[in-house]
Amino acid sequence: MPSPWSRPSISPENSGLMIARAHDELLAGNDDRRLADVRPLVRESWRRSLASLVGPEGLPTLDFSREELDEYRRQHPLAGVMDMVRALLLPGTAEESGVVVAVGDAAGRLLWVEGDRHVRTLTGGMGFVAGANWAEEVVGTSAPGTALTLGRSVQIRGAEHFNRLVQPWSCTAAPVHDPETRRLLGMIDVTGGPEAVTPQAQLLVDATARAIENEVLVARLRAQSTPPPRRASPSRMVLHTLGRDRALLEVGGSGLELSARHAEILTLLAVHREGMSAEALSEAVYGHSAVETLRPEMVRLRRALVPFAPSLVPASRPYRLPDVIETDAQHVLSLLDRGAHRVALAACAGPVLPQSDAPGIVELRESVRAALRETLMAEAGVDVLLAFADTADGHDDEEVLRLCLSMLPARSPKRAGLVARIERLERE
Structure with a gap:
């Protein structure tokens, strides 16, 4: 595959010489009209760098020993996406790509630095190596640190870097977020010559960041559907109802298949976390007020749950689950809300308890079906x-x-x- 990193056909939007002069004036304490020649994004980053007392020719700190770095990388959520990063950003012969690609954590520390061998050697001289901290408050304006500070992708060209040692290089970086919580997981960066800051480079880095987030989510779903028993958390509880007439309650690595009626009751209580009165629950299960029929069924459900998931034994008045349980149906709806359409469709293994005619289950089944259909038609x-x-x-x-x-x-x-x-x- 040919390299995506080709040199731009047009010159940078601002003169490097004018930016360098503005940088010198800023360091000299002369906040004058020359700063008008600098992009606002860069100008504000320079000021943050000054406020953080960043040295204009300092080296980043090395925050990990080799052993610490290896252990930290093994546990980091981005460890499983490195093959994807290499495939998307370093196709062909990576060691002759003309750029280096870095993946770092949310604190700005570089965890992996790969790519062109010659460029790696040169950038290593300014501390662009695995284990180094490239946060904006440590090294000043640079694509990795500034992208994390702003929470979006940025491009920093040559003289726009605050640190003079970095000014021979240009870079594009984008933050990577947790696909479910939107918490920062880290960032990806491409560093090289002018080819690293073309519009195409930014599009590619942005697309790679989104692909990484999707891959993190898919890996998490795989782990949830087939959790290794020896590593599964005993506190995590999932109720599998999609495409199943007898729901499966999973706690850690163990499962309990419920009767059809118990599946209906537990599903309704899982969805109605605030609880349901005896009358409301009986109507949702039987279609009419049947409290006297419901009560012995609840006794049998409690007996089934006590040895397997005692924290789920329902309380009374109202009937309510003491602990939170995740249903696969609610998970599909959550994926749709986040725009993960392909993952949501893959996770939807069928209707909610397809053979149940309990009014509450029928309503839930239809709401999931309608949400999936309408969202896909509108957005997918x-x-x-x-x-x-x-x-x-x-x-x-x-x-x-x-x-x-x-x-x-x-x-x-x-x-x-x-x-x-x-x-x-x-x-x-």
Whole structure:
């Protein structure tokens, strides 16, 4: 694969000489009109660097020994995405790419630095090595540290760096967030010559950051669906209801299959975390007020839970679960809310307790189905929508099929199959 790092066809938007003069004036304490030649993003970063007492020719601190770095990297959530980073940012012969790619943590410490061997040798001289701290308050204006400070991707060209030792280089960096909590996990950076700060470079780095976040989420889902028993947390509880008539309660690495009625009750209590009165719960389960029927069922459910998950034994008045339990149905809705459409579709293994006719379960089942369908139709790309059209819910949905048809290119080979399915539905 050819390298994506090609030199720009146009010169930088600001003269490096003018920026360097403005930098000198700032360090001399002359906050004069020359700063107008500097981009606001850079100008404000320079001022933060001064406020942090960053030296204009200092080296970053090395925050890890080799042993500490190895151990920290093994445990870091970005450790599992390094192959993806290499594939996206260092295709072909990485050691001749002309750039180095760094992945760091949320504190600005570089954990991996890979890429062109010659460039790595040169940038290593200014401390751009694994274990070094490149936070803005340590080394001043640079793409890795400034991206973390601002929470978005940035490009820093040559003389825009606060540290003079870094000014021969240019860089593009983007923060990486936890896909569920949006907490900062770290950042990715590309450093090199002018080729590292083209518009295409920023698009590629941004896209890589989003791909990393998706990969972190997918890896987390895989771990949740098949947790290693010896490493599973005993406190984590999941109720699997999608595509199952007898729900599976998972606690740590162990599972308990519930009866159909107990599955309905536990699912409703998991969804209604604030609790349900005996009347409301009986109506949601039986379709009418049947408190006297519900009470002995609750006794049997408690007996089943005591040896397996005592923290889930429901309290009374109202009926409520003392501990939080996650349902796979709610997880799908959460993924949709975050825009993880492809992951949500993959996680939706079927309807909620498909054979249940309990009114509360029917309502939950329909709300999940409708949310998935409506969100995908409104926001998802054609590939995800086509995948939905191959599910049981989407297969005979003429509106979904027509939307897919409208989104496909005119010469797509997939159009013929869609047209045939739509014509069949019209005949029927």
